[in-house]
Amino acid sequence: MRLADYLSVVGDPGRDDVEGWLYPTDAHLMSVINDLQIGRGFRGDILEIGAYKGKSAILLGFFPKSGESLTVCDIFDSEALVSDGNARENATFYPGLHQADFEKNYLRFHDRLPRVHVGSSEELREVVAARSCRFVHIDGGHTYEVARADMETARRVLGPAGVVVVDDWSSAHIPGVAMALWEQYLSGALTPLAFTKGKFYATWDPAGLTAEDVSDAVAASAGIEARTAVRLGRYAAASVTMTFGDWQRYNAGLRAVYSKLYADGGASAPQIVGF
Numbered sequence: 686m687r688l689a690d691y692l693s694v695v696g697d698p699g700r701d702d703v704e705g706w707l708y709p710t711d712a713h714l715m716s717v718i719n720d721l722q723i724g725r726g727f728r729g730d731i732l733e734i735g736a737y738k739g740k741s742a743i744l745l746g747f748f749p750k751s752g753e754s755l756t757v758c759d760i761f762d763s764e765a766l767v768s769d770g771n772a773r774e775n776a777t778f779y780p781g782l783h784q785a786d787f788e789k790n791y792l793r794f795h796d797r798l799p800r801v802h803v804g805s806s807e808e809l810r811e812v813v814a815a816r817s818c819r820f821v822h823i824d825g826g827h828t829y830e831v832a833r834a835d836m837e838t839a840r841r842v843l844g845p846a847g848v849v850v851v852d853d854w855s856s857a858h859i860p861g862v863a864m865a866l867w868e869q870y871l872s873g874a875l876t877p878l879a880f881t882k883g884k885f886y887a888t889w890d891p892a893g894l895t896a897e898d899v900s901d902a903v904a905a906s907a908g909i910e911a912r913t914a915v916r917l918g919r920y921a922a923a924s925v926t927m928t929f930g931d932w933q934r935y936n937a938g939l940r941a942v943y944s945k946l947y948a949d950g951g952a953s954a955p956q957i958v959g960f
Contacts, residue, residue: 731749757802758808823851
């Protein structure tokens with residue numbers, strides 16, 4: 686399967702049966718940024734912190750070029766030590782999370798697994814070399830302490846034109862993620878590139894990609910569009926959304942999927958698409 690094929694799957698709720706939370710807007714925007722990096726000659730590995738059932742990892746698996754790799758970090762069903770706050774979150778939102786489920790989903794779309802680190806994201810300092818990555822997706826623990834540590838990890842491992850993508854930056858029930866993100870921003874080093882309802886895109890490299898680069902690339906892409914840039918202190922970045930027509934088709938697909946689930950006893954049915 687090609688990247689374009691998987692983007693088509695993510696955009697079609699009737700075909701998308703990998704449990705998790707990846708909105709088509711973000712699937713397309715992450716792909717746009719990957720294309721920008723590759724097109725400008727920037728190379729480096731890909732890192733995902735927090736994989737769940739593999740929905741976004743499958744997307745990231747299409748990104749590495751020759752000599753690059755994808756590393757995925759999650760505790761899965763291991764006995765890795767986590768904080769009390771993370772343990773409660775895992776029990777509430779991610780019960781029954783098994784590495785085998787992730788691997789089964791991933792291998793439906795790729796010939797081989799990525800490098801998988803089973804354990805706490807704090808251990809990544811021993812696993813991923815400094816400045817070795819160009820793209821880091823953070824969707825791990827949502828307490829402030831863990832989110833802050835993951836942001837520092839991203840800053841350490843990202844190299845030239847490196848981009849960090851922070852999930853759940855605007856979720857009211859887990860404000861620790863926003864606190865960790867804005868702490869980095871207010872330090873003056875983190876530059877926003879774009880944002881969606883679910884994810885925030887930024888860089889620590891002032892000589893790398895810019896918000897204008899991303900907006901221009903989005904304008905040339907199908908399925909998504911950049912709205913007028915919003916000023917965030919001394920920087921500005923655009924909100925990226927689905928185009929109206931694509932949103933209408935996607936929303937109609939969601940209604941059809943959930944109508945069937947509810948008709949068949951949706952209260953106990955698995956989540957097909959999130960967000």
